[in-house]
Amino acid sequence: YPDDVATLGGNVIGTDSWAFPNPYLSDKQKENMVDLGSPSFNIEKLIGQKPDLIVTVDKTQVSDYEKVAPTVLVNYQDLNNMDKSLDFFAKLLNREDEKKEFLKTFDKKAEEQKTKLKAEGIDTAQSSISLLELQGDKIYAYGDNFARGGQALTRGLGFQESPKMSELSKGTGYAEV
Incomplete structure (x- = not known):
């Protein structure tokens, strides 16, 4: 963290x-x-x-x-997304104002990027994503809560997870495919 x-x-x-x-x-x-x-x-x-x-x-x-x-x-599962994690650490470190300022900036930048995507014909609310990574001869799929930019794509930009990816996010966070 x-x-x-x-x-x-x-x-x-x-x-x-x-x-x-x-x-x-x-x-x-x-x-x-x-x-x-x-x-x-x-x-x-x-x-x-x-x-x-x-x-x-x-x-x-x-x-x-x-x-x-x-x-x-x-416990990782208790802090498995950006909001939960930032909230926990803001309370722990007495940094609530810093959290609010970060989220305000994050949300503003995300909205700017969503506007650009929409101008290119991409409606993130109607688009799903999958996060895949090649490691040697194996391919792994990641839920949005297992790093790899997932939170920026879903929470920030509003992309939807595919049903399988959503299952991963609610479970272990990743799986070999």
């Missing part, structure tokens, strides 16, 4: 290895973060960062993390 925290103006000092390719984090933000490893954080690196707060999805490491700093365990 480093992108959510950074979006709200929080200072992310470290995160898991998987977050670094995230296009929603700026190069400057990434420069100020330490790669703490994956799937669990390297505890020595974590201690070295002297965090004020640790946010994790890793149940197995909570007791170790709590020795370093206050720790919040989050």
Whole structure:
């Protein structure tokens, strides 16, 4: 969730290895973060960062993390879309105003893009999408709540998920096809 925290103006000092390719984090933000490893954080690196707060999805490491700093365990399924996630972190970090400002900007930009699409003959409310990714010799399908820009396409631009993609969004979030 480093992108959510950074979006709200929080200072992310470290995160898991998987977050670094995230296009929603700026190069400057990434420069100020330490790669703490994956799937669990390297505890020595974590201690070295002297965090004020640790946010994790890793149940197995909570007791170790709590020795370093206050720790919040989050369940991915509870924060599986942009609004839920931003709401949670805005409350946690007392950043409600920043959340409102971000959503106002996001919605304005989305409306501008929807207008451009409509001018090209694309009615997003009547168009469905599927999110597919090739990894080696396998193809994966993703629901709109499993990154890959899904929330921008559905929540932002108003595209509809195909029925199969909607099932994924309500379940595991992805599947090999």
